[in-house]
Amino acid sequence: MTTQSLLPELEIEKVSTPAGGRRRTRDILLRWLKFNLVGGIGIAVQFAALFVLKGIFHFNYLAATAVAVEAAVVHNFVWHEQFTWCDRVQASWRRSLPRFARFNLTTGAVSILGNLALMNVMVGYGGMNYLLANALAIALCSLANFLVSEQWVFEETSNPQRYHSSNVCNRSALVNKYEERIIRDPQICGGDPVFKGTRVTLRTVLASLAAGDLPEAILSDFPALRPEDVQAAISFAATSAAEDLPVAPTPDIAHQAR
Amino acid sequence: MRIKLDENLPASLASALTALAHEVHTVAEEDLSGSKDHELWEAAQQESLFLITPSGNTLWHLAGSSTFAGPELVDSAN
Numbered sequence: 001m002t003t004q005s006l007l008p009e010l011e012i013e014k015v016s017t018p019a020g021g022r023r024r025t026r027d028i029l030l031r032w033l034k035f036n037l038v039g040g041i042g043i044a045v046q047f048a049a050l051f052v053l054k055g056i057f058h059f060n061y062l063a064a065t066a067v068a069v070e071a072a073v074v075h076n077f078v079w080h081e082q083f084t085w086c087d088r089v090q091a092s093w094r095r096s097l098p099r100f101a102r103f104n105l106t107t108g109a110v111s112i113l114g115n116l117a118l119m120n121v122m123v124g125y126g127g128m129n130y131l132l133a134n135a136l137a138i139a140l141c142s143l144a145n146f147l148v149s150e151q152w153v154f155e156e157t158s159n160p161q162r163y164h165s166s167n168v169c170n171r172s173a174l175v176n177k178y179e180e181r182i183i184r185d186p187q188i189c190g191g192d193p194v195f196k197g198t199r200v201t202l203r204t205v206l207a208s209l210a211a212g213d214l215p216e217a218i219l220s221d222f223p224a225l226r227p228e229d230v231q232a233a234i235s236f237a238a239t240s241a242a243e244d245l246p247v248a249p250t251p252d253i254a255h256q257a258r
Numbered sequence: 259m260r261i262k263l264d265e266n267l268p269a270s271l272a273s274a275l276t277a278l279a280h281e282v283h284t285v286a287e288e289d290l291s292g293s294k295d296h297e298l299w300e301a302a303q304q305e306s307l308f309l310i311t312p313s314g315n316t317l318w319h320l321a322g323s324s325t326f327a328g329p330e331l332v333d334s335a336n
Contacts, residue, residue: 187294189266190315197292199265199285201313221268224291 028150034084035146038076046072077103085154099153106148114141178239181232195232198224205233262302264311265291283307295319 049068053059059067077100081091089099118137122128128136182193182202193202200222208218215230263272265285272282283305285291290298295316302309311317 185294186319187296188292189313190295190317190319192313192315194292199290199292199298199313201266204266204312221270222265223269223286224265 031084031150032146035080035149036142038079038084039142041079042072042076045075073104073107074100076107080149080154085149089154103149103153106153107145110144110148111141114144178232178235181226181229182236195225195229198222198229200225200229202233202236205230206237209233209237260305260307262298262305262307262309264298264309264313264316266311266313296323 046068049071050064053064053067054061080103081089081096081099089095115134115137118140119130119133122133122136123130126133181196183196184191184193188194189199189201194200195202195205204222205218205225208221209215209230213221215227218230219225219227260281260283261275262283263275263285269284272284275282285293285298288301290301293301299309299320
């Protein structure tokens with residue numbers, strides 16, 4: 001086995017190929033569509049909440065509006081976490097609460113300040129029709145909210161203990177299985193992904209499987225491994241192949257000359 | 259030869275080396291399962307054992323640390 005790892009090569013392929021760039025554009029567009037879908041349903045939630053609170057329970061209209069807006073914000077946040085950015089973030093109280101605070105703060109600030117500023121420019125200075133200007137302002141603020149959420153609110157978690165494959169939602173049992181068993185610690189095997197509680201690398205097990213070793217043989221060769229570790233290695237491989245099927249590396253001239 | 263085998267090498271290698279009359283110490287026997295790179299290195303140093311690891315990243319990590327000195331770094335891949 002060479003010291004050059006298999007996995008970093010695959011990751012480089014993912015990032016550097018033109019197909020990778022197109023994929024990234026496609027991913028962002030898809031996310032933008034999901035974002036707007038959630039936002040659209042959020043508007044319906046806000047109307048419904050307003051109607052129930054004001055029309056049925058006779059709340060004060062301002063109090064009802066405030067609660068309805070917050071209900072829409074909560075609705076949007078939950079769906080963004082579970083749907084729009086589900087491949088990036090995992091919902092847990094410890095992480096979701098600060099994330100929700102960021103989301104609430106930024107969407108509120110962007111919507112109010114952005115609308116005021118844009119209306120001021122387009123209507124006040126540009127002399128544009130106020131309804132057209134507001135439609136434009138809403139579209140621009142939605143884009144700004146998306147970018148802020150993309151860059152800050154739902155930024156990728158940098159938890160060094162878990163080894164993530166990109167672009168795959170973490171909800172399936174398979175994925176959870178490998179994330180529980182495979183860790184990365186810069187102090188162990190120089191940061192190579194290893195199975196928890198061992199110095200056996202993910203790469204070793206994948207290479208053994210690829211060479212045709214049966215799980216029983218792998219377990220007897222590496223007694224520190226548990227049966228679920230072999231399963232975790234397979235789950236990792238399956239997850240890696242689920243969306244971003246890596247392009248097989250092409251042989252370079254140096255290899256052929258040897 | 260007196261050898262410490264990293265945990266990332268198969269048990270069958272340990273028995274093969276033992277059969278060739280080498281003194282083989284494994285990570286599992288010495289309760290070093292899942293240990294950090296420098297712990298493994300220090301354990302090997304204390305017993306004056308050759309450390310054999312297939313993990314290039316382990317070597318580079320150790321080579322960059324202050325406790326690792328001398329020309330013993332042998333990279334078989336090159």
